[in-house]
Amino acid sequence: MDFNQIITQTLTQAIGVSAVIYCLAAVGLNVHFGYTGLLNFGQAAFLAVAAYGLAVSVSRMGLSLWVGILVGIVAAILLALLLGVPTLRLRADYLAIVTIAAAEIIRLIVRSVTFREYFGGSDGITRFADEFYALNPFSGPIDLGIIKFSQNDAWVVTVGWVLIAFTSFVVWSLMRSPWGRVLKGIREDEDAVRSLGKNVYAYKMQALILGGVIGALGGFMAAIAFQSVQPDTYSTEFTFFVYTMLILGGAARIFGPILGAAIFWALLVFVGEFLNEAVNKGVITFLTNTQVGQIRFMLVGLGLMALMIFRPQGILGDRKELALDAR
């Protein structure tokens, strides 16, 4: 068994491209779920409209990448308004169902044959981010011994972590402002906040937009990192994984989503690499490599259940702060 390879892969993935994408999605979701108590189960949709906004602008309309990013952000804001208007006045579980439905609507539309000429059907759109890689300051692959990145990945990961640091800082400063205190108040007791004369609906809407736009940044990173957008990446399962990370790290904590995404990916990759290596070397004979992938996701499901039952505040969270039952 090649433990060196397993450890290198695990550490690289813990801060790698996928961790960056999920982490941005989780930072955004933290604003919704952690701070405001909004049950947004359509976070994948925010990433999807951003990624597709970028890809369609560049490859179908011939616009520059930077205009594409602007288009993606506008699309995410519009989506937040569209989701928020019918549901933010309703009880939490209505928002959950409507956001899931909206995410599925978007996925089904972009993967349909009917709109193939715009969105590329189930194959999606590829090769539109050359402008981003033209700015790459790295001249070759990065090898720090235990962490290895290709030239392009190194650039994506660097930009990604700068974005994570920036958005986390923004969230941190907003949440210690009066505005942030109102959000937390809404999470704890909506009626109390309303009785103080605050417009709860407007605050919820602003939170939905802020978290959605942060999620959209994750969508850009996903589109750029793989130079491709594919509809089935943005399934409901994606959102569920983001929830798992957020709860693992600790909701309503600045470092919660970051720690959660890193640990989630480290564990997922470690279990996968370890079992695969064991299967390949004949140490484990009763599994195939495909089944290893399925076992990993069974563990994700069990992990999410166990966390929620035994430690709903996650690693960093404070049980007193997080009243998950604001309904």
Place this chain on the structure above:
Amino acid sequence: MWGVAVAPASATATGPVIFGTITTPEDEPVEGVTIDVAGPDGFTGSATTDAEGAWEVQVPSSGTYTIKLDESTLPEGLGLAAGSERTVTAFGGKVRVQFPTGDSVLEQSSKIDQVIQLTVDGLLLGLILALGAVGLSLIYGTTGLTNFAHGELVTLGALTTYFYSAILGLPLVLAAAAGLVTCGALGAVQDRVLWKQLRRRGTGLIAMLVVSIGLGIFLRYLFLFLFGGGTQQFPEFSGQAGLEIGPVSITPKAIIGALLAVAAILGTIYWLLRTRMGKASRAVADNPALASASGIDVERVINVVWILGATLAALAGVLTGLTSGVSWNMGQQILLLIFAAVTLGGLGTAFGALFGALIVGLLIQLSTLIIPPELKSVGALVILIAILLVRPQGLLGRRERIG
């Protein structure tokens, strides 16, 4: 999906070949039909079927191609059963594209006949959704749990029936009965082992919702692990010819399935309105503390509701399996429609769920009159959101429930 089968790939240097054969429903070859192929980089090609009905187009490279059959070149009285356009992705080798034919009379059937056929299809779908929705709604009503693992109960029903029939070799009717009993029992076990303990710990409703998501992920991948990624048919009744009743074409198994679904729903309604336990369940849904104070064993009622909900969901799984096969994520695929039905009818009301399910089923099928069939679920979900805008408590829900 079934129209496209990828032949074993043989490596050719010249690029893939797209081919097929046009025959009448009686297997007579059709000569002189024109097929146009369009692909990436502006590629176009066309072919005409020969005396054996065969056609073939050599394409320059791997990629996605659109194949269109020119319907005006079909002989008089012959139409296409599944549309005149196909999209395939060719990766070297040969790709077979099929255009099943049928009587053009059916294809050109009048708008009214189409509406009648789609209404029947919509009611059939609505009944299946209702089985899932009523169970989900009963569980929500008595425990407050928004169960995102309800779709897995649907899958479980189909999988256990498949296990009893295809692997143990029981006749399908017995296998389905055994599957329903197994699922009902597992529903009770699930409640006892998991949800009852969480209620005792005082776990919040949102936390339980997230637990159900985790359970759903776990069960889905467990099913994939045990069952594999393919779609399987039950060994009996898989290919059944449709009966023509007036303008409507319907398979006998669909009729029997619909009758079973109606019987199950009527049984549930009788249970809710007339039996002691059913009345108790409504009392629990209304006010658990008061119900408990008046001597109702709340935990026992909830357990019975779980058995009922799991059995109804399992029946939905068996009926879906009969018409469209058994797969590891079939429940997940209809879960959103079940949620749409429940929300439309009003969360927590069993009659609302039934009503909502029939409307969702009809909407999905009838919407294909104006939008492409691949987007029919989109139409239903958009209408779900639109209705929430106007009447957030659902069609039969009470105002206080929306909070």
